[in-house]
Amino acid sequence: MSTEPVVDVAGLSVRHRRTVALDRIDLGLGPGVHGLLGPNGAGKTSLIRVLATVSRPTAGRVRILGHELSGHRGLTAVRRRIGYLPQDVGFYPGFTVREFVAYVAWLKEIPAAEAGAAVERAVARAGLADRIDARMKSLSGGMVRRAGIAQAIVNDPDVLLLDEPTAGLDPEQRVEFRSLLRELGASGTVVVSTHLVEDVAVACTGVTLVEGGRVVYRGTPESLAERGAEGGPEGPGEADELGGSPAERGYTAILRAHRAASATPPGARR
Structure with missing residues (x-):
């Protein structure tokens, strides 16, 4: 059995x-739900856009589902098998939700005989079944986000890339979306870029923390929470200062430790 990462x-x-948005990143991801955390400007969206084949890297190699993204053939093969939700969902205002998701199904080359059922299934999973024939321009921001989720999953992608997917969702919708993430991660690879640590702690199987265009931490939600108990550069006592949930404290502690190490002159490090 091949042990090659799904995303390499x-x-x-x-x-x-x-x-410099990303600086010589190495990353391998297999099946499951992977949370991509980091402060604004850390490089999360740049990484998601490269994986989604929306933008090209300046240097380095990207392989998804065994296909290199450096050539037309690889790009075409990957685009059929991925789903992508950008931060800003673009759409024709006159489209209904059904038409919007059906258009993406056509772009993904889903056979016409299967597209209708695929659209209805995706819209229902995103929690918009009762608004499937509503015009996109009539939807609230949260509903537009859910329509964006529906188009991202309409082709049952092997790799699903989500950039701030819970932005605009209310607490109940976020809980439902976390359940959907776990369901999708059971049979594929999901990468979720977010600044909401709790979404990662509850729904993800792995965590990657990016700062300044580099990967500074990889682990599990459980190990992230454990770091919160350890504290930051000042030791365990700092955990009390950080506040928040254990995972949020771990996130803050890792960033503080990384920044403190980066500020230390190389000759002073041991």
Whole structure:
């Protein structure tokens, strides 16, 4: 049996003019739900966009489902088998939810005989079955987000890439979405970029923390919470200062420790 990661990134760098968004990232992801955490500007969206084949890396190698993203054939094969929810969902305002999701099903080359059922199934899983024939322009922000989730899963993707998927969802909808994530992660690979640590703690099987365009931590939600008990650079006593849930304390402690180490002159490190 092959042990090759479903998502395999090596030496990945992305630069926007003079800004380094990602700096030589190495990352391998298998089945499950993987939370991608980090502060604003850390490089999460840049990484998701490269994996979604929306943007190209400046350097490095990306392989998804065994296909290199460096050539047309690999890009085409991967695009059929991934789902992608960007931060800003673009749509034609006159489309109904059904038409919006059906359009994406057509782009994903789902056979016409199967597309109708696939659209209805995806919309129902996203919690919008009662609004399937409503115009997109009539939806609230949270409903637009759920329509975006529906289009991302309409092709039952092997790899699902979600950028801030719970933005605009109310607490009850977030709970339902976490359940959907766990369901999707049981049979595929899901990558969730978010700033909500609790979404990761509850729904994810793995955690990757990005800071300054680099991976600074990889582990499980449980190990993240354990780091919260350990505290930051000042030791266990700092945990009391950090506040929040154990996972949130762990997230803050890791960032503080990384920043403290980065600020230390190389000659002073042991």
